[in-house]
Amino acid sequence: MNTQTFLTKIRHYFVLPILFVGISFIYAQDHPNLILTKKGVQEIRKHLGQVPIFDQTLANVKAEIDIEMEKGILVPIPKDMAGGYTHDQHKKNWKTLQKAGVLYQILQDEKYASYVHEVLKAYAKMYPTLPLHPQERSYARGKIFWQCLNDANWLVYVSQAYDCIYEYLSKKDRKFLEQQLFIPYADFLSKETPQFFNRIHNHSTWGNVAVGMIGLVMDNKELVQRALHGLQGVKANPNLKDNDGGFISVDGQKTGFLANLDAPFSPDGYYTEGPYYQRYAMYPFMVFAQALQNKKPELNIFEYKDQVLIKSVYALLNLTDSDGEFFPLNDAQKGMSYLSNELVSAVDIAYYFGQKDPALLSIAKKQNKVQLDEAGLHVALGIKENKVKAFPKNSxxxxxxxxxxxxxxxxxxxxxxxxxxxxxxxxxxxxxxxxxxxxxxxxxxxxxxxxxxGLARFVNIEQKNGGGYLxxxxxxxxxxxxxxxxxxxxxxxxxxxxxxxxxxxxxxxxxxxxxxxxxxxxxxxxxxxxxxxxxxxxxxxxxxxxxxxxxxxxxxxxxxxxxxxxxxxxxxxxxxxxxxxxxxxxxxxxxxxxxxxxxxxxxxxxxxxxxxxxxxxxxxxxxxxxxxxxxxxxxxxxxxxxxxxxxxxxxxxxxxxxxxxxxxxxxxxxxxxxxxxxxxxxxxxxxxxxxxxxxxxxxxxxxxxxxxxxxxxxxxxxxxxxxxxxxxxxxxxxxxxxxxxxxxxxxxxxxxxxx
Amino acid sequence: MNTQTFLTKIRHYFVLPILFVGISFIYAQDHPNLILTKKGVQEIRKHLGQVPIFDQTLANVKAEIDIEMEKGILVPIPKDMAGGYTHDQHKKNWKTLQKAGVLYQILQDEKYASYVHEVLKAYAKMYPTLPLHPQERSYARGKIFWQCLNDANWLVYVSQAYDCIYEYLSKKDRKFLEQQLFIPYADFLSKETPQFFNRIHNHSTWGNVAVGMIGLVMDNKELVQRALHGLQGVKANPNLKDNDGGFISVDGQKTGFLANLDAPFSPDGYYTEGPYYQRYAMYPFMVFAQALQNKKPELNIFEYKDQVLIKSVYALLNLTDSDGEFFPLNDAQKGMSYLSNELVSAVDIAYYFGQKDPALLSIAKKQNKVQLDEAGLHVALGIKENKVKAFPKNSxxxxxxxxxxxxxxxxxxxxxxxxxxxxxxxxxxxxxxxxxxxxxxxxxxxxxxxxxxGLARFVNIEQKNGGGYLxxxxxxxxxxxxxxxxxxxxxxxxxxxxxxxxxxxxxxxxxxxxxxxxxxxxxxxxxxxxxxxxxxxxxxxxxxxxxxxxxxxxxxxxxxxxxxxxxxxxxxxxxxxxxxxxxxxxxxxxxxxxxxxxxxxxxxxxxxxxxxxxxxxxxxxxxxxxxxxxxxxxxxxxxxxxxxxxxxxxxxxxxxxxxxxxxxxxxxxxxxxxxxxxxxxxxxxxxxxxxxxxxxxxxxxxxxxxxxxxxxxxxxxxxxxxxxxxxxxxxxxxxxxxxxxxxxxxxxxxxxxxx
Structure with a gap:
């Protein structure tokens, strides 16, 4: 047993507050501090068993992750298109890791931390050996997945898992993971694929946020800057197009997370790709904003562009029919709705970091689940305390x-x-x-x-062109x-x-x-x-x-x-x-x-x-x-x-x-x-x-x-x-x-x- | 004010039981005695305000009929096909009359009896002047409607209305209605259109029951015999076919209500035309059986053919999918279900005159309404008393x-x-x-x-071939x-x-x-x-x-x-x-x-x-x-x-x-x-x-x-x-x-x- 594990162990037996001081001295950090925070975890633990929607979400997540963990560590060599085995397994992993990290923090059961660590080690061992993904269909091929976009998805979630077990790991463990996996991973998504990273496009937002999230966890200022402001000094190639026929780069265009808030969002919070892709992009936008608010409150990110992020959540909710399904404008799969996980996060974050608008609680109530963090807790508390008001849908x-x-x-x-x-x-x-x-x-x-x-595509149905656009x-x-x-x-x-x-x-x-x-x-x-x-x-x-x-x-x-x-x-x-x-x-x-x-x-x-x-x-x-x-x-x-x-x-x-x-x-x-x-x-x-x-x-x-x-x-x-x-x-x-x-x-x- | 109206009036001011004796002496009858009975009305009135589903049904019916009655007496000269104005109005009338009769008995408000009387008088004045309906599409044209079938529907319902106001009317009033309207009407449906009346077919069941119901109300034994056993001595024409291509008559075939229980029903209660038409035929079968049980209990109609009527209700419920919709076998409109009014009656009657099976209550609960009679009252009471059991649907x-x-x-x-x-x-x-x-x-x-x-027909949508078969x-x-x-x-x-x-x-x-x-x-x-x-x-x-x-x-x-x-x-x-x-x-x-x-x-x-x-x-x-x-x-x-x-x-x-x-x-x-x-x-x-x-x-x-x-x-x-x-x-x-x-x-x- 190394010192770190030992210290973590004894936390279960001694008074926590006293030890926290000691630990934070040792590590000069206070993890988790990205989405979950130390203070948030304390507040959540204080309310456990008392807030129905939060408790139910937690129970569901625990049941789901316990089943996944029983299957063992599955980190296959990347091979398949969307809908195929390796694609689906790596996709499942990013979700399982993020949730296992949260369970570790909330339940303080080390089996979750240990599982996250083991899976991350498997990735860290494999990653340096990986060539580009063998499927050659993307304008920006990934390594774990056929497209960088999915690699970025992975890192946005896994950064959170890493943050959750950061203090559980030894310095040596962390060094191994960061040098073998996280830093090369972030560089690959940005420096090595500028056609993916440096655009005004939802793909780039995912890329920016992936790099930014892991940068925040590792306190790597350079990565955070790269995420916020894009790669500097990259020459645009005006002839390149992506798989959907969109331009890849335009000279002189600002890039990075903030530029992707400036340009595709209107002052009303409408996202120019339309609600289906806005829904998809909401998760990285909102979750990175939450992380920035937690770690760099001086940025005042939720105030940016006259609160455009909060407005965008309202815009999105207004772009749904009476069943909560998004109007299928532009490329859009019918049936996607505000019940999606991205909107659960977006609504919770907009509630907690916005004006605590009780109208948002009516949407959360229909979603019937919350983010397992401080924002989600406060939404669940608001519902419990009957603060709910109808969300007004007007012309x-x-x-x-x-x-x-x-x-x-x-x-x-x-x-x-x-x-x-x-x-x-x-x-x-x-x-x-x-x-x-x-x-x-x-x-x-x-x-x-x-x-x-709507669109002509069966998203994630492999038999239909690998789940991609037809x-x-x-x-x-x-x-x-x-x-x-x-x-x-x-x-x-x-x-x-x-x-x-x-x-x-x-x-x-x-x-x-x-x-x-x-x-x-x-x-x-x-x-x-x-x-x-x-x-x-x-x-x-x-x-x-x-x-x-x-x-x-x-x-x-x-x-x-x-x-x-x-x-x-x-x-x-x-x-x-x-x-x-x-x-x-x-x-x-x-x-x-x-x-x-x-x-x-x-x-x-x-x-x-x-x-x-x-x-x-x-x-x-x-x-x-x-x-x-x-x-x-x-x-x-x-x-x-x-x-x-x-x-x-x-x-x-x-x-x-x-x-x-x-x-x-x-x-x-x-x-x-x-x-x-x-x-x-x-x-x-x-x-x-x-x-x-x-x-x-x-x-x-x-x-x-x-x-x-x-x-x-x-x-x-x-x-x-x-x-x-x-x-x-x-x-x-x-x-x-x-x-x-x-x-x-x-x-x-x-x-x-x-x- | 004639004697009868006066007597009816004073009933509101004197003790009822005593007067009942007197009235029944005066008229040598005890109306209502067809579907509603004197005893049933007493029991219903005793429970008013205490049995939720019954009360709610009554309130809905009262609201509906009050609106209809405000429109005045509308008895237009017959002209249109199904879906057209005169068709729809006469169809509406039969329902309004039947319900108004029930309201008169249950609420003892004379405005309903008076309304029924006025409408019946209008029909009685018009009826002797009517030729066959001008639309010539049916193998058996009616007078009020384009087909005898609908004329029969009318009489099945209106007989009940007449029974409800029988005692409200003077002997002279009754004589007028019976001689001008009901007797010629019953003769038209039977003697004058044997191709309609004398078959093994749901059309004939309606015809038989129409004649039988009015026969029971008027205590006309000849009509009741005609209903039960068919017209005697009619020569079959083997070349005649109906609008659907079915044979009209077969020599030597038994006809009438009982024959229509013998032949199209199997011992399991399956009706050979299939569930859609069984559903349609259930109402006359069950309601006439109820009337016979009330007036001629010696017939033991519910025991007939080893309880085939009760069995047929179970057969029909088994022929529904998990939403209660009938399997669309043979000619059948999709979406028709056990929520239809015919099944409300059938389930209530099968419950009350059968074994009081609590499984039927679960269907009645989904129907959320009941017949406004003793049977419906007992169903509503059963639900109120939590006797409901799930209806088992097995292979x-x-x-x-x-x-x-x-x-x-x-x-x-x-x-x-x-x-x-x-x-x-x-x-x-x-x-x-x-x-x-x-x-x-x-x-x-x-x-x-x-x-x-299913079928190729838009039932009652006039633009599609008058709502008929395509x-x-x-x-x-x-x-x-x-x-x-x-x-x-x-x-x-x-x-x-x-x-x-x-x-x-x-x-x-x-x-x-x-x-x-x-x-x-x-x-x-x-x-x-x-x-x-x-x-x-x-x-x-x-x-x-x-x-x-x-x-x-x-x-x-x-x-x-x-x-x-x-x-x-x-x-x-x-x-x-x-x-x-x-x-x-x-x-x-x-x-x-x-x-x-x-x-x-x-x-x-x-x-x-x-x-x-x-x-x-x-x-x-x-x-x-x-x-x-x-x-x-x-x-x-x-x-x-x-x-x-x-x-x-x-x-x-x-x-x-x-x-x-x-x-x-x-x-x-x-x-x-x-x-x-x-x-x-x-x-x-x-x-x-x-x-x-x-x-x-x-x-x-x-x-x-x-x-x-x-x-x-x-x-x-x-x-x-x-x-x-x-x-x-x-x-x-x-x-x-x-x-x-x-x-x-x-x-x-x-x-x-x-x-």
Whole structure:
């Protein structure tokens, strides 16, 4: 038994406080001090058995880790892709080590420290012998994993384990681990793979934080600086791209942890890659901030950029549907939610290091687990003490861009009904962005009414391309036609070119939720197609004429010459009725050759449209929906289904209705999306199975600065809207003439109901 | 104020019991006495405010009826199809009247009696003027509705309303209603439409009960006799068919209520049309039985045919998945469940007039409402008094046929896991039957793993063919290819001919659940195709080699000459992997021209199968599944999707994998369906995403009376099965030789695990 182990042993038998003084003299440090702290551990131990959610989380973690530890030390030579054995085992190890470290501190049972030590020794013996990982698919191959990203994940967690057993180890043990494993590991992730470390990207955040965390544990100032400010003096290579097609480096760009807080985060806390990747990045951001706050409180990291980290947690929670699932913007797997472990940490840290907002406790309560540290303890105590308040989800705009000047996301939420509209008019969103300017998705009660496809990937399912992105992510999911937005001449926005898309963003025009019964959002896009401007306005209207809110979608376009324009509606469910005739082909063929059109089967096509208001009714989740579209007789309505040119069955076979305007220079798609009635397969009652809308008409105006339209119900109630397209100032007075009347109003729009 | 109203009024001010004697003298009757009884009403009133579920049901009904009554008396001239205004209003009326009658009795508030009276007067004035309903689509047109069936529904409910206000009315009032409305109404439903009244069919049950109920209220013995025993002396017309293609009458067949208990019900209480229609028929069966028990207890109706009515309620509850939804056998709308009002009545009546089985209370508790009568009161009291026991759902066989000699349904339920297999080897099931001999469906936790399509109909959704059956019900849903069973030469069983199908049934071979870890069901079909015999055996095997039970499907066929045989698997979800190569066509074409094949798009086709165990893995509801199929190199695996030749988008676009044997005289499809692992989009962990099975092999045996097969796991555990195809006797000894060994066993099968 060495001195250290002996000292640790006798701590169990003698009074702790006295010994702490002695030990801290011996080691001139006070570990743990990264995420867990000495003070925190004391407080936790004082409350053990008294705070239900904390105790339950601890019991679950203990049960899980005890089972893992029984399997022995498993540190295989790296070989497999994601989903394969060695990948999964090393992934499991990082989690087990982090948790075992925590258990050692909280339960003060040495078996956990000893286990962590043994596993770390195995890694330390193996690491110096490792070449690059044999799988050659990544732009930045790791050593333990096929990509550096996962190596960085490992170190972010394992640094915490090392911190927890730091004092348990002898100086010699520590020297061995640091020299064989941790320092070379940190150098590999940074100096040896600058294309991974020195970017504005969630990959780099993981890399930065990995290096920073281990730097903090070892008190290695150089590593901490490298983490905060990036590698200095690295020459950018503008031709390099990552696996997702994103740029790897841009000359003169600041890098490192702080730069990754500056650039991808907007002042509203929106992360430009979108909520799915923000969720992924939240863990390193928040946990490193917590570590910095513990070890370098003088940095005041939670105050950085006007508290952007805390704001980002609120932004993320706002970017969820009523089930807590993230809106699948850009590359995003559906179903990911605020129940994920990353959000457990983020919510706990934002609560403890923020304003102790009781609204966050309602999310934590749904998560039903906490971080096993001081932050988690205080969350669990808050819940125990009934401080919980509901998290308010209101209509909101989250601006995009480092300074909030690159468009944004607006969410309109109905005040009395469970409907949510998500409209996207952001910048490209880095390499995970989609070509989906002015797109939207629409939800009822957490269920998709009009969906965004999400990504084409089965994350971590090995049989599907090793769990990685599928070819169809690029050929389908990123393309414009995969979204509920306008497409010109069957070509994606910016020609589907990242180089062009990433230099532009849409512009907000209007966001007005002052009247909860008629909420407006409007935005413009002038660069998606050369010499074409797009202007979309969406309105959530609540009125007693309708059972539920109407979603009014007004997509106006102007071009210098005629084009074809498509506007798809990605509905779900079964078609109930149309008020137009259509023909279905005897054989199915793809709708086009490229830009995603090659993936759409054409299942039907309207015959000459005889009515100016074309209606399409479907049934989904026991609710009827109708889209009422303003159509010209030359317009086409196409029935499509995803699935063509999909040799490996990688795509979902989802349907869409596409409204097509042929040979059109300037026009406005006006579409009313209405939820009505209900159907129950138990009572077999179909209530209000038909639309309440009789017609949608455009108001012909001489002044092209304005558009106007009227919705008429079957009971002849008329809802009339006028919108100025060229001046969004609130205080400006407008006067226009139509139907012999002169109308005057203030601000960009007016609305009137008559009968 | 007439005498009667006055008497009713003063009842509120004087002591009731004394007056009751007087009133019953005056009227020589004791109404209500049909469903509600005088004694029952007294008991109910005694408990008001003390029995939560009863009180809550009453409050809901009162709130509903008060709103309806405010709308006034709405008795429009009949005009519309199902889903249209007049249809819906008359349907609403029958419910409102029945409930208003009950409210009058329980709350003793005259406004309800007066309302019922006013509405009945409006009907009585209109009825004599009515021609047949103007819609000409039914084989038996009604007067109030487009089909007699709905006219009968109306009278079954309205008879109860009349009974409730009988004593409120003057003799003159009653005479008016009976002569203008009820007697002609009952005659119309019986004498004037014998093709509706005199059948063995759920329609006739409604007709019989309608006539019987009003007969009981009016004490009209002739009508009651007509209801119980059918119209006498009606000449059958063997050429007539109903709208569903069923025969209308067969000479010499007994008819009437009792005959409809004899024939479509088996001694196990299985109703030959299947659970969806059994559910529909349960209400008239049970409510008329209750009325007969109240008014003619000497009939002992609940004892009839060894308590077949009570048994039928248990059969029906057993024919539900773990969410309480009926297995969609034959024509059946998915989602219909034991929460339906018909089952509320059925469960309450079976409880009260049966053995007061506390297991029924657990169903009533989920229904969370009761009949507002003595039966419902006692159910609610049972729940209040915590008598509830779980309803046991075990593996079970329900025999079909009046004497239980026409095949049946077997359900294998896993003892430790939420898996349910439903195998069908019944008779045709009258006009709502499908051509699905030896078909099955498979469930996990109430979710479909391998589905039965159900019906092609949107019940009561007017836009879809007036809510009636769609053309595709015949061209698709009834056809054999729409089911998980074998198809020869792309022709449905019995050539899809009802005349042939309805004269045959499958034969049970084996049902052995003595060992809950290996449950067997096996059945034979010798008439679906001339000179071809089919023998399917299905096994639910639980073993520690597998996370969840294996479903083993052994479909053996023998014919006198070579044919093509198809075996489809109607999976749901996304394809994850196959161990065979396949090609997908550039254009989609239908798989065939008729018998449902014209509705299938061919989405892909296997290349030459190189392995003898072909595997197909998919992901559904976060669970991985693999089918491991024994394949020859000449076999084909086809990927299909429903939706071709569907001009009105009436069909769901569901996929299937079809295993095809080409040019084969005798062979065995052996398929192992395995649920394994899981996927979470929140943790993004894919557990056990691959099958645990390495191979499925057939054992070559010289004696063609036997088949045998071995399943080998990836860890080389071998599970071997031998089955005698020609002798199902338990006590018989078998001896066969293979691989140089002699195997001996007793009974039709043996199973052994080795490694």
């Amino acid at each position: 909101i705009t989250l601006k995009d861009g480092a300074n909030g000047e690159q468009g944004g996301i607006s969410i309109l939420r109905s005040s009395d009904h469970p409907f949510e509209l998500v409209m996207k008019y952001t910048s490209q969103g880095l390499s995970h962005g989609h070509y989906d300017k002015l797109s939207y998705s629409y939800y009822k009660d957490g269920k998709e009414v009009l969906q965004d496809y 070819k169809e992510n690029k050929t389908w999911a990123k393309q414009t036609i995969a979204h509920n937005t306008i497409i010109q001449d069957q070509i994606s926005h910016f020609g589907g070119k990242y180089e062009i898309g990433s230099t532009h963003h849409s512009e907000p025009y209007l966001f007005d939720i002052s009247n909860p019964k008629i909420q407006w959002v409007s935005a413009q896009e002038k660069n998606a197609y050369p010499n074409t401007s797009l202007h979309r306005t969406m309105i959530l209207l609540e009125d007693k004429d309708f059972n539920t809110p109407l979603l009014i979608d007004v997509m106006h376009y102007e071009s210098d010459e005629p084009h074809q324009f498509d506007l798809p509606f990605y509905y779900n469910g079964q078609i109930i009725a149309t008020n137009f005739e259509y023909k279905k082909p005897e054989k199915l063929e793809p709708l086009g050759d490229e830009f995603g059109y090659q993936h759409l089967w054409l299942e039907g096509k309207s015959d000459a449209l005889s009515t100016k208001t074309s209606q399409f009714t479907w049934l989904s989740n026991h609710q009827f929906y109708t889209i009422s579209m303003l159509t010209n007789s030359e317009d086409l309505l196409l029935f499509t289904r995803i699935g063509a040119n999909d040799p490996k069955f990688n795509l979902r076979k989802d349907p869409a209705l596409i409204h097509r305007k042929v040979d059109s220079q300037s026009d406005t798609f006006i579409s009313i999306i209405e939820a009505h009635g209900s159907y129950s397969p138990v009572t077999e009652l179909a209530k209000n199975a038909s639309s309440t809308i009789k017609s949608v008409e455009k108001i012909e105006l001489l002044d092209k600065n304005y558009i106007g339209w009227t919705i008429t119900t079957k009971t002849d109630q008329k809802h009339t809207f006028l919108l100025c397209l060229t001046n969004n100032k609130k205080e400006v007075l407008h006067t226009i003439k139509f139907m012999g009347n002169t109308i005057e109003w203030k601000g960009p729009y007016t609305y009137k109901k008559t009968n | 079970i066989t329900l025999k079909d046929g009046a004497n239980g000699e026409q095949g049946g349904i077997s359900i294998l339920r896993s003892s430790d896991h939420p898996f349910e297999l439903v195998m069908k080897y019944t008779s045709q099931g009258l006009s709502h039957g499908h051509y699905d001999k030896l078909s099955y469906s498979y469930y996990k936790d109430g979710k479909e793993v391998l589905q039965d399509y 053309k595709e019900n015949k061209t698709w849903a009834k056809q054999t290819i729409a089911h998980n069973t074998i198809i020869q030469d792309q022709i449905s069983h019995f050539g899809g001919k009802y005349e042939i199908g309805s004269t045959h049934h499958s034969e049970p071979y084996l049902f052995d659940i003595s060992n809950p870890k290996i449950q067997w069901v096996s059945a034979q079909e010798k008439n679906a195709y001339p000179n071809t015999s089919l023998h399917r055996t299905m096994i639910l095997l639980e073993d520690k080699d597998f996370n969840t039970p294996l479903l083993i499907d052994v479909m053996h066929y023998e014919s006198d000459e070579p044919h093509q045989f198809d075996l489809p698997f109607y999976y749901n979800g996304q394809i994850i992997a196959t161990n065979f190569e396949y090609k997908k066509p550039e254009k989609l074409e239908p798989l065939g021209d008729e018998f449902g094949y014209q509705h299938l798009w061919l989405e892909g086709k296997s290349d030459a199968l190189s392995t003898k165990t072909s595997q197909f893995t998919w992901l559904s509801n976060h669970q991985f599944y693999t089918i491991s199929m024994l394949t020859n190199s000449e076999d084909l695996l086809l990927f299909t999707r429903i939706g071709a030749n569907d001009p009105k988008f009436n069909l769901r676009k569901d996929p299937a994998l079809i295993h095809r044997k080409v040019d084969s005289q005798s062979d065995t499809f052996i398929s192992i369906i395995e649920a394994h692992g899981s996927y979470s989009p929140v943790t993004e962990l894919a557990k056990n995403a691959s099958s645990t099975i390495k191979s499925v092999e057939k054992i070559e045996l010289l004696d063609k009376n036997y088949i045998g097969w071995t399943i080998t796991t990836k860890t080389d555990q071998k599970h071997t099965f031998l089955l005698c195809l020609t002798n199902n006797k338990k006590e018989v000894l078998h001896t066969i030789k293979f691989m140089g060994n002699t195997i001996e066993w007793k009974g039709p099968y043996t199973y052994k695990k080795t490694n």
